[in-house]
Amino acid sequence: MRDAKFARPLPPDADAPLPGRPALLGHGQQRNDGQELPTEEMVLNMGPSHPAMHGTVHLRLVLDGEKITSAGVSVGYLHRGFEKECEAHTWAENFPYTDRLNYVSPMLNNVGYALAVEKLLGVSAPARAQWIRMIVGELARLSDHLTYLGAQVMELGAFTPYFYVIKAREWVWDLLELVSGARLTHAYVRIGGVAADLPPDFAARTRETLERLSAVVEEFDRLITRNRIFMDRMQGVAVISADDAISHGWTGPCLRGSGVEYDVRKAHPYLFYDRVAFEIPIGANGDNMDRYLIRIEETRQSCAIIRQCLQQIEPGAIQLTDPRISLPTKAQAYNTIEGLINHFKLVVDGIEVPAGEVYSYTEAGNGELGFYLVADGSGRPVKCRCRPPCFMQMTALGHLLRGLNIADIIPTFDTLNMIGGECDR
Amino acid sequence: MSLDVLKQLAEQFGRALLRTHSERGDDTAVIEAAAIRAVCLWLRDTPELAFDMLTDLTAVDYLEQGRRPRFEVVYHLYSLPRRHRVRLKVGVDDPAAEVDTVSDLWRNGNWLEREVWDLYGIKFRNHPDMRRILLYEAFEGHPLRKDYVKDRRQPLVRRPAGEIAAALGQRPAARRSLI
Amino acid sequence: MGLEFTTGRLADAINWARKYSLFQYPFVTACCGMEFMALWGPRFDVARFGAEFPRFSPRQADLLMVVGTVTERQAPVLKRIYEQICEPKWVVSFGVCASSGGFYQNYSTVPGIDHVIPVDVYIPGCPPQPEQVLDALIMLQQRIQDGRGWSQRQQQLEPSPRDPHTRPPQP
Numbered sequence: 001m002r003d004a005k006f007a008r009p010l011p012p013d014a015d016a017p018l019p020g021r022p023a024l025l026g027h028g029q030q031r032n033d034g035q036e037l038p039t040e041e042m043v044l045n046m047g048p049s050h051p052a053m054h055g056t057v058h059l060r061l062v063l064d065g066e067k068i069t070s071a072g073v074s075v076g077y078l079h080r081g082f083e084k085e086c087e088a089h090t091w092a093e094n095f096p097y098t099d100r101l102n103y104v105s106p107m108l109n110n111v112g113y114a115l116a117v118e119k120l121l122g123v124s125a126p127a128r129a130q131w132i133r134m135i136v137g138e139l140a141r142l143s144d145h146l147t148y149l150g151a152q153v154m155e156l157g158a159f160t161p162y163f164y165v166i167k168a169r170e171w172v173w174d175l176l177e178l179v180s181g182a183r184l185t186h187a188y189v190r191i192g193g194v195a196a197d198l199p200p201d202f203a204a205r206t207r208e209t210l211e212r213l214s215a216v217v218e219e220f221d222r223l224i225t226r227n228r229i230f231m232d233r234m235q236g237v238a239v240i241s242a243d244d245a246i247s248h249g250w251t252g253p254c255l256r257g258s259g260v261e262y263d264v265r266k267a268h269p270y271l272f273y274d275r276v277a278f279e280i281p282i283g284a285n286g287d288n289m290d291r292y293l294i295r296i297e298e299t300r301q302s303c304a305i306i307r308q309c310l311q312q313i314e315p316g317a318i319q320l321t322d323p324r325i326s327l328p329t330k331a332q333a334y335n336t337i338e339g340l341i342n343h344f345k346l347v348v349d350g351i352e353v354p355a356g357e358v359y360s361y362t363e364a365g366n367g368e369l370g371f372y373l374v375a376d377g378s379g380r381p382v383k384c385r386c387r388p389p390c391f392m393q394m395t396a397l398g399h400l401l402r403g404l405n406i407a408d409i410i411p412t413f414d415t416l417n418m419i420g421g422e423c424d425r
Numbered sequence: 426m427s428l429d430v431l432k433q434l435a436e437q438f439g440r441a442l443l444r445t446h447s448e449r450g451d452d453t454a455v456i457e458a459a460a461i462r463a464v465c466l467w468l469r470d471t472p473e474l475a476f477d478m479l480t481d482l483t484a485v486d487y488l489e490q491g492r493r494p495r496f497e498v499v500y501h502l503y504s505l506p507r508r509h510r511v512r513l514k515v516g517v518d519d520p521a522a523e524v525d526t527v528s529d530l531w532r533n534g535n536w537l538e539r540e541v542w543d544l545y546g547i548k549f550r551n552h553p554d555m556r557r558i559l560l561y562e563a564f565e566g567h568p569l570r571k572d573y574v575k576d577r578r579q580p581l582v583r584r585p586a587g588e589i590a591a592a593l594g595q596r597p598a599a600r601r602s603l604i
Numbered sequence: 605m606g607l608e609f610t611t612g613r614l615a616d617a618i619n620w621a622r623k624y625s626l627f628q629y630p631f632v633t634a635c636c637g638m639e640f641m642a643l644w645g646p647r648f649d650v651a652r653f654g655a656e657f658p659r660f661s662p663r664q665a666d667l668l669m670v671v672g673t674v675t676e677r678q679a680p681v682l683k684r685i686y687e688q689i690c691e692p693k694w695v696v697s698f699g700v701c702a703s704s705g706g707f708y709q710n711y712s713t714v715p716g717i718d719h720v721i722p723v724d725v726y727i728p729g730c731p732p733q734p735e736q737v738l739d740a741l742i743m744l745q746q747r748i749q750d751g752r753g754w755s756q757r758q759q760q761l762e763p764s765p766r767d768p769h770t771r772p773p774q775p
Contacts (some may be wrong), residue, residue, distance in 0.1 A: 048681055049631055050660075056633050056678060076559035077678045078634055081710035083544075084568060084575050096707065103635035119449055147638070166645035173642075184638055184731055246477050246505060249533035262505055358449050359481070359501055359512060372499065374485050382490070387481040387501070395533045421634055424559055560712065561677045568711045575710050582680045583719055 041069070046409065048077045054151055056420055057394070057413070063406065071401040071409075075394055078420035086384035090350025091117055092191055094384060099185040101386055102422040104147045105365040107140035107176065110189035115270060116360035116371035117191050120353050123325065128316040129193040130271045135206070135309045136179060136188065137271075138302040142213065143172045144365030144417075145295045145302070152292060152414045153224055156233055161220055168216040171209045178202065191351060192326050193319030203310045210303045217299050225296070234289040238400045238412040241286060248399075249392035252367020253294045254416060258286035264363035276308040291415040325351055350379025357383075366390045366417055388422045430474060430511045438464055453512040461500075461515050462525040468502060468511070469530055476502040476511065479531035482538065484545040488571040494518035496547055500527070517547055526552040544569040615751065622666070622692070623745040626655040629665035631685060634672030636699040639731040648734035653741050662688040667744075668721075673701035674714045686721040692755040694744060697723045698737065700730045722754040 046059040056077035062070045082101065086094045098113040099106035111133045118124055125133070146165045154162040173183045178199055180188035188195050224230055240250075245258040255262055263280045265273040281297035283290025319326050323342050332339030353375040361370040370387030393416040400412055431445045431452050441460035446453050456464055468476040481501040488495055494516035503510050517524055526549040528534035538549040539558040546567035548555060557564065563581065566573050632640055643650050659665040662685045674682055686695070697717055700706035703726040705715035714720060724747060727740045747753050 048678065049685060054632070054637065074558075076557075077675060077681075078673060079559035079675055079677070079712050080634075080673050080708045081568065081575075081712045084710050085708065088575055100635050103638055122449070147641070150641070163646050166641060167647070170642065170645065170647050183642075183733065185635065244532075247532045249479055249531065260505060267508055356448055357451070357453075359451055359510075361480075368480070370481055370501070372481060372483060372501065376490060382487070383483075383485045385481070385483045391536070392533050395536045399532075573711070577711055578676060578713075578715075579711070580679070580714070580719075581676055582683050584721070 044406075048074075054418075054420075057418060059397075059401075059409065061401075061406070061409075066405045066407075068401050068404055068406065068409070071398045073394060073398045075391070075418075076424050078424040080421070080425065082386060082425035083384055086381055088380070090347075090379045091353055091381060092346070092351060094381070095187040095189065096185065098386075099187055100421050101388070101425065102144070102364060102366065102369070102390075102419045103184065104419055105140035105144035106184065106186050107136045107188065108144070108362065108364040109369065110186065111137045111271075112360070112362040112364060112369045113371055114189045114191055115362060116358060116373050117351075117353065119360045120356060120358045120373055120375055121191070121325065121351075122354075123192060123320060123322070125193045125320065126317040127272075128197075128313060129318045131309050131313040132179075132194050132198060132318065133189060134271050134273070134276075135198075135306055135313070136176060136186075136194075138306045138309070139172050139176055139206075141302045141365055142299055143169055143176075145299045146172070146217075148295055148365075148414070148417050149220060149292075149299075152411070153230070155410050155414055156230060158224065158227075158230070161224055164216055164220055164223075168213045171213060175202070175206055175209055178205070190319060190326070192322065193317070197318050203313075206306060206310060210306060214300070214303055217296065221296055225293070231289065233407070233411050234292060234415075235287060236285070237288045237408050238404060238415070239285060239287045240396060240400060244396070244399070245286065248396040250367065250396065251389050251392070252363065252365070253298060254291050254393050255367065256280065256294050257283035257290035257415075259283055264361055264368055268361070270362060272309075272312070273305075275312065276305050278305050278308075288411050288415045352377065352379055353381075359387075361387070364389060366393070366419065366422065386422070386425060388425060390416065390418045391423045394418055394423055430468075430509060433471075433474065434464070434468075434511075437467060451512055452510065453514060455514045455516070458515045458517055458524055461498075461513065462527060462530075464513065465500070465502075465527050465530050473507075474504060474509075475506050476504045478503045478505060479527065479534055479537070480510070482527075482534060482541065484541045484547055484569075486545060486569065486571045496522055496545060498524050498541065498547060522547040523550050524548075525550050528552055543567070546570065616749070619749050619751060619756075623748040624654040626653075626667040626694075626741075626744075627657060627659045627665045628655055628667040628669050629660070629662050629685065629689065630658050630669050630671060631682060632669075632671040633674060633678060634701065636672040636701070636731040639734060639737070640669070640671045640698065643734045643737055648738065650738065650741070653738065653745070655741055662686075663690065665689055666693050668693065668695045669698055670695065670702045670717050670723075671698040673706070673708060674717050674720070675712045676714055677712070679714050679717075679720045682717065683720050691758075692753060694724045694748065694753050694755070695721060696740060696744060697726045699732055700728055703728065706730055724753050 042063045044061045044063055046061060048056040048058040058074040060072040061068050082097055085097055095110055098109040101109045146169045150162040150165040176186060177183050180186035240258055242258040242260050245255050259282055261280055261282055266280055278301045281294045283294055327346055328339040328342050333343040355375055355377040357374045359370055359372045361368050367389030369389055372385040373381055374383035376382050397416060401409060431454055434454055435442050438460060441457045442454055443457060444455040468474050480503045483499050485497045485499060496517045498515045498517060500513040515524055524547060526538055528538055536558060538552055539556060541547050542555055543557040543559050544567055564579055630640060642648060668686060668689060697703045701708060702717050705713050717723060725740045725744045727736055729736055
């Protein structure tokens, strides 16, 4: 067994005293040494409807005064049957369901799912479509991180910076709305391409938006990062070692906060991530502050990626022309019998995906978003499993909270960035 | 480089390794259920392989394909130092579907195994806390099994039947109170 | 020089006051929460309707915003929160998931929160645009003014011992 490698042992049962603190007294018991007021163990329920629990989580805290001696985490209040719904729908119909997994960055889920189905089909989208996926994906990452930043500071009591980033997020959504027609749940990516080409003035508008957005992020950074109260609540709180984080299956910004250089975009480049230059920020301490700083830096990197994509993107097809995968054009569907039949078959029976199984992974806002798909040759999946990054991060929350104060719950929970739709699916 | 993993697995666990394939670039090994713990432990602790992350753990129900055994428990492992992946599969059959736990090898195994128990009803031997995780304790059955009807709901709370109609029916036509 | 005065009913005045001071309890569960955040944000600014300030205790709120999918596991929590809100209270169902279950028609979702608690205004959309929410708020304000909210009507049905004006309907 390698358990000794873990920096901290798995917690023993909840009643064990914390190091450096006296054992808890039972109800009515009094301490005789006259040193300290008698304490009683107290159970506090937090959630599932709590203002600072974006997403619905229930924490059962056992407290010794302000200290948390054990924290039981229950998730699942937003279990919406994602897999069951996917099994009942065709491959293409599942895009809206993937939108609502990590609903802060729907485009990244779209892209991840499309890449998984394409891996199963053995096809890849045209180059322009891949560039577009990168652009919209990074815009979604911006939206994700901005929302995280806003929620983080709002729940620590700073309401005004929340308005700053929500304002900037509206600009990102404007761009995504321009591309897809929807503000939040886009369902824009298709198997074998994307639904529509970029609008003509998209590049100019995006560049201009990124300018403004960068200014907001910098302003936010100057305003918050060196704030004394903020630092006190973030620095050195909820430290997790790299080994622990890996054992909990952490990926994404949270794992990088513990100093592990793992980003799917670099480690296993997909789309054209090997053709753009960007850096992966890494933390040193694995505390809340590092996880926060990494997200700040990633917004800058995302802006850089989008600018490079806009430079490198070239005109071309945005969708495969294979009639077994792509819908015919409207003109064909309305005017030719073949087009009509093709359209009908693809919509009613779905794309026939050859039997097999595949695990495909991309870097989403919270880490490695994997899709494990099993096909039996029909138009509907046998199994459509989403590997939720924040579910893995939530597995560590109970361990992280042990020994902290009540006030540390909120910043810690926030930095894990639990998104209910993705965690509970 | 990644076929290596399968080759080494075959050398180490000759008979326990039932099938392997590398379709679409994903290395896959089907393993006898009894050997899963030993295989996982070996994969994790062999320095050349170093599978230090349990990426995913899930199950598939092959009821409609008529396959025996009916369920497959699927493990996805990843090695951060070596940057390679492997998929392990274990067949288990109904009644009393059970597999050995790996929750003491990787910490997230705990919750992932609870999820498989919750949604598929596959138990994990020696798991410290085999409870439902996404659904509630009063829920009967395991919804991701193919024989669970998709919209069979098991409500915990509902308004009394006919409450709306009764309230609307009793409402006086044009009557208002002060408050 | 005549004596100028106006007449009106007290109920109308009270309802007028109520409709411009909605204290909401956001019961935010899912995706719609993102649009709900946008609603508070500078662009849509729900403060213009006197409904901007969230109270995170149901006992201080009078408008329950159910934002997002409610699952069977969550339903008892929702019901409990509804019961903790003081009368009169109003419920807005934000988004199709809360209104009807939306495209989640399966074992775990409640097919509309009106199976659990009464609802005054439904907002369609997945998620609704903030403009739709503002429209719904105006609609709710009109209902409050007219005394047509669910809990307002319930109050009329139940006689208050201190108030001789509210009597149970005569058969």
